[in-house]
């Protein structure tokens with residue numbers, strides 16, 4: 001079974017970055033992938049990453065194990081003060097636990113990147129930062145990253161339904177770019 005793991009979102013109810021990540025996972029699920037989302041409330045359970053800690057808590061272990069078993073990853077961050085949120089970055093830093101694996105970090109896997117920010121400048125710099133992180137983690141950022149301006153765009157209605165056709169098309173395209181290298185694409 002192809003496994004796609006999503007990491008991200010915020011602690012805000014109705015987090016748009018979380019909703020976008022879930023929409024990508026749902027799209028991948030519709031093509032037969034098994035998906036798992038680690039959202040803002042989950043990431044908030046993680047302690048600040050301590051490389052020297054002798055043990056890992058259950059939440060830390062669950063995230064590390066899920067990424068170890070993933071065939072592709074989705075990372076979704078808000079633009080906070082011009083960059084990746086601390087919540088999301090702490091989760092990524094925890095993946096240092098995979099450094100000595102045969103397949104460390106995001107090694108060799110497609111990584112879909114999503115940003116939501118209140119202005120275009122933060123969407124751009126945060127997406128570029130996530131691409132830099134993905135390269136450092138030996139992953140392959142998909143050609144398309146999704147960046148929304150949450151002041152100018154409202155891709156979801158009050159019930160959380162995706163109502164923006166252009167954003168829906170981006171979600172389809174990003175999902176396709178995640179699945180194609182795994183042999184699960186419609187076009188394959």
Ligand SMILES: Cc1cc2nc3c(=O)[nH]c(=O)nc-3n(C[C@H](O)[C@H](O)[C@H](O)COP(=O)(O)O)c2cc1C
Pocket residue numbers: 009010011012014015016017018078079080081082083116117118119120121122123150
């Ligand atoms: C602490 C904090 C810092 C933020 N910094 C920026 C920023 O530098 N630039 C920007 O455009 N938006 C900024 N925002 C707005 C968020 O990026 C924006 O509301 C985003 O859509 C939130 O994502 P969410 O819907 O997943 O919660 C900030 C919001 C917070 C709470």
